[in-house]
Amino acid sequence: MNAWPNEEGDGMGPPVTRTGSAKPPTPTLKNGSDLRESGYLIAVGSRTARFRRKHKNKMLIACLIIVLLLLLCLFIAMTVLYIKQKRHKTVKVCESRECLRSAANLALSMDRSVDPCYDFYQYVCGNWGAEHPRPDAFRSYDWFRDKQTKVYTAVRDFLNKNTTNQPKPVQQAKDVYTSCMDTDKLDKRGLRPAIKVLELLGLPSYPTFLNITDVDYSTYSFDWVQIVINVKTKLNMDVLIGFDIVTDPKNSSVFRLIMGSPETTNPFPSMFNENKQQKSKRYHAHNKEYYQRYLFNGVNNANKKIDEDKEAEIYKLFYAHLIKMFVLEADGVKKSNLSEVELDRTIFLTADAFYSMSDDMYELEAANSTDESLFLDIPEYTVDKLQKNTDAIVELNNATAIPIWKRYLEGIFNISEVTLDFEKDTILVSDPDLKYMSLMAAYVARTPPVLVELYVWIKVIEVMGVHTTSELRALYERASEELQNGHAIASRSLQCANVVNDLLGMAISYAIADQDFFNVTKPKIETMLYELKNALAHLVGLTKWMDDDTKLATYQKIVEMKTLVGFPDWLLEDGRLEEYYKGIDVHTEKYMENLISIVQVKIKNGLNKFRTSNNYTWATDPTEVNAYHTFQENTISRQFDKNGNLLPWWSNDTIKAYINKTQCFIDQYSSYYIPQLGKHVDGKKTLGENIADNGGVKEAYAALTKHLRKGGPELKLPGFEDFSSEQLFFLSYGNLWCGVSTVEALKSDLEDEHAPQHLRARGALQNNRDFSRIWHCAPGTPMNPDKRCTIF
Incomplete structure (x- = not known):
């Protein structure tokens, strides 16, 4: 088949x-x-078919399970490999010199044994003091001073170098430094340069008050107004009368005359390294330590303060020695009919008389108001009206009134190219300053002329003397050490570098300026500032306590805000530096004359600007390590509008809401206790700066987050690869306030409008929710409190 x-x-x-x-x-x-x-x-429903189908399905399911298990194993293996790769992935680290320096500074300053959520300042700055020992020359030493000292060191090193092809002002700066460092020449010249200045001013070689040659006090006359004019025009120094040219509070494009208590009491650079006094005494508290700091770099640097009697004795002995040196220099002993013992007694009595009058004048100045709100509406006077008010007070004190203010202003402007119109050119005088001027005129009117001469004489000599001989400098240093219980003095080279930098700061800046700063660094800073302004505008938009009109005005002000970064744009242009310092005459062997030549050019330039428009120039030298804001040149201040004018631009409702929110800050900072002093911070006095700190760090963080979203993550700092950019931001902010202070420095801090530095870091970050989130601080920890104070 x-x-x-x-x-x-x-x-x-x-x-x-x-x-x-x-x-x-x-x-x-x-x-x-x-x-x-x-x-x-065979029928499909047969037992044979079911048997075959059943076993076929089991095999298919088994295969599927095996495949799923294999896929699961593969997924687990890939995940493990990814995690390992992620953990061991090469992190992009910034290896520039700036990044390495920043990383080293942070690492050496930090105390990582501390929980940042409990004491962030200690966490960031716990080892800063050990790595930056406080030099004996300073009562306190902080981040800013450390950087400033490095700048002065760089200035000193440049001034010691031989350079060629530099503009004339740069060479003049080197010549001033040379004249300052030539102590042999200074000693050889003795006090003769200072005596020549006294003659130029119309003052005697030594005080007439000594009566060495039997002067008839009853007929002695002293034209104190003319001498004060001479001191101002020759030395740019205020004695008895304070005068300045300032931006008009209500029209920032023009300048105004302003008078009151003495402000520029030392026109020459300090030979010590204390912080520069940027604040105007006219609008701030008169502090005795501030008043004395010009001479002795502050007082009382140790834990145990010397008593007032001992302090007075030190000052009187200092002035007595100062007077005697000039008596000896001018051969006054030979002219005297007194024995040596009698002469010494007379000199000490003279010093005592000066000290008494100095205390009286200090009390008149200290009576000046400390209320900064007075700056908001300063009255203006014609010269005649000012004189009438003064005459009335003088006559009430049973003294004879004399013409002062018109004569003073005419004498000042005689050295300028400006002629005053006393019918139109009014003078700004605050009420407290008017009181001082009237009481001062009355006091001088009833004071013997010979004593007034003594007062002016010593005020001039005490600022010149430290710039003369080694013997006289040693006298200053001994008095300073006694007042401050062993306070040390900086090296002569740093002192001289400080002098040159203060007098010729733009020339120094030109010498150390780097073209890369203009081409590379400055554009980055300007971008950062642009981002900060945008962040500020965003924060303003989120506020609930500002009405729409005030917000709009704030936006306009932000747009108009001006920034001055690094160095002036004109600094490296050919011929501009020579034009800036035109008229200065400098010699390598005439240190005192160099100082006077420079300050005389400055006073003339200041007077000549009276009729010009305000061009918003630099308020400080570029070599100063700090940042400043000028109200009238447009910063965020509720008193001044977008053009820097003192005009109301906040609504009344917004002002009320703002005041209500500020009480939280007052209470918060007033709760901070300084155990070394047994005192609390003054939350009201420090309110303005505290709000600035809080708003500033929040604004900066907002700018950072937007920058990171736009540009992606930044390079890591070496040694800080595990820290996010946000954490590094807060580390940098905390590090900014690192420092060490003596008890007396802390005491001075409590008199300032800034809170002590460690509390500036603490307060601003306690109020910052982003900080506690970034550092994973549990609720209720010190750095993540239940209650926060906010403005923006």
Whole structure:
């Protein structure tokens, strides 16, 4: 049979022979029924089919499970490999010199054993003092002073170098430094340069009060107004009368005359390294330590304060020695009819008389108001009206009134190119300053002329003397050490570098300026400032206590805000530096004359600007390590509008809401306790700066986050690869306030409008929610308090 025939025969194999008993052959199948009946087809529902299907499904499921397990194992393996790769992924680290320096400073300053959520200042600055020991020359030493000292060191090193092809003012700066460093020449010249200055001013070589030559006091006259004019025009120094030219509070494009208590009491640079006094005494508290700092770099640097009697004795002995040196220099002993003992007694009595009058004058100045709000509306007077008010007070004190103010102003402007119109040119005088001027005139009117001369004489000599001989400098240093219980003095080279930098700061800046700063660094800083302004505008927009009109005015002010970065743009232009210092005459062997030449040019330039427009120039030298804001040159201040004018631009409702919010800051900072002093911070006095700190750090952080979203993550600092950019931001902010202070320095800090530095870091960050989030501080920890004070 051939069931499925093929070419080879039967497709199922060879033919099969059946026996006779075999079943007959099956007929040809015609259809499906036939197939089923014949047994060729089995029904699908048969047990055989189910059995085969069941085992086939099990095998399929098993295969699927195996595949899923393999995929799961593969996923786990890939995840592990990814995590390992992530952990060991090469982090992009900034290796520039600036980044390495920043990383090293942070690492050496930090105390990582401290929980940042409990004491962030200690965490950031715990080891700063050990790495930056306070030099004996300073009562306190902080981040700013450390950087400033490095700048002065760089200035000193430049001044010691031999350079060529520099502009004339740069060479003049080197010449001033040379004259300052030549102590042999200074000693050889003795006090003669100072005596020549006294003659130039119309003052004697030594005080007439000594009466060495039997002067008839009853007929002695002293034209104190003319001498005070001479002191101002020759030395740019205020004695008895304070005078300045300032930006008009209500129109920042013009200048105004302003008078009051003495402000520029030392026109020459300090030979010590205390902080510069940037604040105007006219609008701030008169502090005795501030008053004395010009001479002795502050007082009382140790834990135990010397008593007032001892302090007075030190001062009187200092002035007595000062007077005697000039008596000896002018051969006064030979002219005297007194014995040496009598002369010494007379000199000490003279010093005592000066000290008494100095105390009286200090009390008159100290009576000046400390209320800064007085600056908001200073009255203006004609010269005649000012004189009438003064005359009335003088006559009430049973003294004879004399013309003062018109004569004084005419004498001042005689050295300038400006002629005053006394009918139109009014003078700004605050009420406290008017009181001082009237009482001062009355006091001088009833004081013997010989005593007034003594007062002016010593006020002039005490600022010049330290710039003369080694003997006289040693006298200053001994008095300073006694007042401050062992206070040390900076090296002569740093002192002289400080002098040159203060007098010729732009020339020094030119010498150390780097063209890359203008091309590379400055554009980056300007971009940063642009981002900060945008962040500030955004924060203002989110405030609920400002109404829409005030917000709009604030936006306009932000747009108009001016920034001065690094160095003036004109600094490296040919000829501009020579024009800036035109008229200065300098010699390598005439140190005192160099100082006077420079300050005389400055006073003339200051007077000549009276009729000019305000061009918003630099308020400080570029070499100073700090940042300043000038209200009238447009900063965020509710008193001054976008043009820097003293005009109301906040609505009354906004002002009320602002005042309500400030009470929180007053209470917060007043709760900060200084255990070394047993006193609390004055939250009201420090309110303005505290709000600035709080708003500033929040504004800066907002700018950073937007910068990171736009530009992506920044390079890591070496050694800080595990810190985020946000954490580094707060580390840098905290590090800014690192420092060490003596108890007396802390005491001075409490008299300032700034809170002590460690509390500036603490307060601003306690109020910052982003800080506690970034550092994962649990609620209720010191750096994540339940109550926060906010403005923006």
